[in-house]
Amino acid sequence: MLFSRLPVLLLTAVLLPSLVEAGLFFKSSPVKMLDAKSFKKALRENQTSVVAFVAPWCGHCRNLAPEYEKTAKSFNGLVPLYAIDCDAQANKQFCGQQGVQGFPTVKLFPRGNQAPPVDYRGERTSKALFSWAMGQIPHGIKRLKAQSEITKWVEQSSDKPHAILLNTSTKIPLLWKVIANKYNHRMKFGNLHDEGGSYFEGLGLEDSSKSDNKVLFFAPGSTEPVLYEGTLKQKELSEFIVSVIKGKADLTPRKKGVESDSRETEQVFETLEDDPVLHEEL
Ligand SMILES: *[C@@H]1O[C@H](CO)[C@@H](O)[C@H](O)[C@H]1NC(C)=O
Ligand SMILES: *[C@@H]1O[C@H](CO)[C@@H](O)[C@H](O)[C@H]1NC(C)=O
Numbered sequence: 001m002l003f004s005r006l007p008v009l010l011l012t013a014v015l016l017p018s019l020v021e022a023g024l025f026f027k028s029s030p031v032k033m034l035d036a037k038s039f040k041k042a043l044r045e046n047q048t049s050v051v052a053f054v055a056p057w058c059g060h061c062r063n064l065a066p067e068y069e070k071t072a073k074s075f076n077g078l079v080p081l082y083a084i085d086c087d088a089q090a091n092k093q094f095c096g097q098q099g100v101q102g103f104p105t106v107k108l109f110p111r112g113n114q115a116p117p118v119d120y121r122g123e124r125t126s127k128a129l130f131s132w133a134m135g136q137i138p139h140g141i142k143r144l145k146a147q148s149e150i151t152k153w154v155e156q157s158s159d160k161p162h163a164i165l166l167n168t169s170t171k172i173p174l175l176w177k178v179i180a181n182k183y184n185h186r187m188k189f190g191n192l193h194d195e196g197g198s199y200f201e202g203l204g205l206e207d208s209s210k211s212d213n214k215v216l217f218f219a220p221g222s223t224e225p226v227l228y229e230g231t232l233k234q235k236e237l238s239e240f241i242v243s244v245i246k247g248k249a250d251l252t253p254r255k256k257g258v259e260s261d262s263r264e265t266e267q268v269f270e271t272l273e274d275d276p277v278l279h280e281e282l
Contacts, residue, residue, distance in 0.1 A: 023056055023083075023085055024054055024056060024061055024062060024065040024083065024085075025065065025069070025083055029069055029072075030069055030072035030073050030077075030081070031052075031065075031068060031069055031072050031081050031082065031083050032080065032081075032082050032083075033082070033083055033084070033085065034051070034082045034083070034084050035084065035088070035090060035091055035094075036090065036091055036093075036094035039051070039082070039084065039094070040113075042080070042082060043109055043112040043113040044112060044113070045112055045182070046111050046112040046114055046181070046182050046185075047079070047080070047111070047112060047178065047181065047182050048079050048108065048109065048110055048111065048133070048136060048137045048138075048178070048181060049079065049080050049081075049082060049108070049109045049112070050071075050079065050080070050081045050082065050106065050107070050108050050109075050120075050129075050133055051081075051082045051083070051084060051106070051107050051108075051109065051117075052064065052068055052081070052082070052083045052084070052104050052105070052106045053083075053084050053086050053095050053098065053100040053103065053104060053105040053106075053107070054083055054084070054085060054086065054103055054104045055085065055086055055087040055103045056085060056087055057087065058103040058104065060103065060104055060124070061103050061104045063124065064104050064106075064124045067124055067125050067126040067129065068081060068083070068106075068126070068129070070126035071126045071129045071130045071133070074126065074130050075130070075133070075174075077234075078174050078175060078178045078234065079133055079134075079137070079174075079178065086100055086103065098117075104124075105119070106119070106120035106129070107119055107120065108120060108132075108133055108136050110136055110137070110138050110181075111138055111181060115138065118136060120132060134174065134177075137177045137178065137181050138181055139172070139176070139177040139178075139180040139181045139184070139189065140180060140181070140184045140189065141172055141176065141177065141180045141189045141190060141191050142188065142189070142190040142191070143172075143190070143191055143193075144164065144190050144191065144192040144193075145192075145193060147192075147199045147202070150164070150190075150192070150223070151223050153188075153190060154188075154218050154222070154223050155223065157188055158220060158221040159220055159221075160186065160187055160188050160220055161186075161187050161188070161217060161218060161219055161220050161244050161245065161251075162187065162188045162189075162190065162217070162218040163187060163188070163189050163190070163215060163216065163217050163218070163228075163241070163244075164189075164190040164191065164192050164215070164216045164218075164225070165189075165190070165191050165192070165213060165214070165215055166192050166194040166197075166199065166200055166213070166214040166215075166216065167191065167192075167193065167194065167212065167213050167214075168193070168194060168195055168196065168197060168212065169193070170193045172191045173213070175232070175233075175234060175237070176189070176191065178234070179234065179237060179238060179241065182238070183238075183241050183242075183245065186245045187241060187244065187245055200214055203216075203225060205225070205227045205254070206227070206254065207227060211232065213232055214227065214228075215227075215228040215232065215237070216228070217244055217249070217251055218251075219244075219251040222251070224253040225253065226251045226252070226253055226254070227254070228240060
């Protein structure tokens with residue numbers, strides 16, 4: 001008994017101090033460590049980010065660490081969580097500039113460096129931190145309650161493209177908030193509570209995805225919705241939004257049935273007329 005326990009005890013004694021010295025978060029942690037330089041770079045993206053200013057020797061920081069990691073996991077990258085070791089010589093001055101006076105200090109940057117940070121003063125639990133951060137995303141999404149509101153809303157800023165998320169739930173999904181926050185200086189975002197999907201049905205748009213969430217785009221000045229057919233994930237949706245903003249996306253309204261058929265027929269006619277061989281034979 002004694003012999004088998006001994007190596008374990010020894011190992012623990014050797015490993016523990018090195019764990020503490022290595023900082024509060026491992027390389028594999030969903031919480032990324034930043035320094036003064038990488039902080040600047042991270043904040044250049046206009047997204048809501050949370051930063052914990054910590055010191056490895058601080059007990060409250062060590063208690064916070066697992067809760068903070070849980071919050072990061074819940075956000076799954078949509079709201080990144082960072083930590084800065086203010087005890088490191090290279091970061092000391094920077095932490096001072098950020099107004100850090102005690103550890104841990106948790107700050108939320110609502111929109112990269114485009115808006116002043118907000119201090120977290122709540123409970124140091126993942127649940128409290130998560131719901132607080134969730135409520136701090138300045139998404140500016142217009143809540144539309146009826147189909148009749150859409151046209152008015154689209155016409156109010158006809159110089160910009162518009163995007164609406166249709167959902168049978170009244171809650172706006174995190175992904176939509178995060179995307180709106182990042183791009184709302186170039187595009188207007190809305191959320192339509194489409195109970196029972198009746199509004200979508202009325203549009204007569206073809207939807208093969210069978211997804212509960214649907215995204216509609218409107219070209220600047222247009223009140224004709226175009227269904228987004230890509231994946232409802234951050235990367236794919238962002239890429240499409242960027243192409244809409246640049247005016248490179250195809251936003252021609254496509255209705256199901258008759259119209260799409262006639263379009264194909266038109267194309268066939270064009271090819272036939274343009275075919276020199278065919279003309280010669282005629
Ligand atoms: C961030 O927002 C500002 C102004 O709102 C804009 O000029 C800048 O291009 C945006 N940066 C990114 C990376 O989207
Ligand atoms: C509405 O949005 C939520 C959150 O994204 C999603 O889980 C749900 O499937 C959507 N549709 C319905 C019918 O609630």
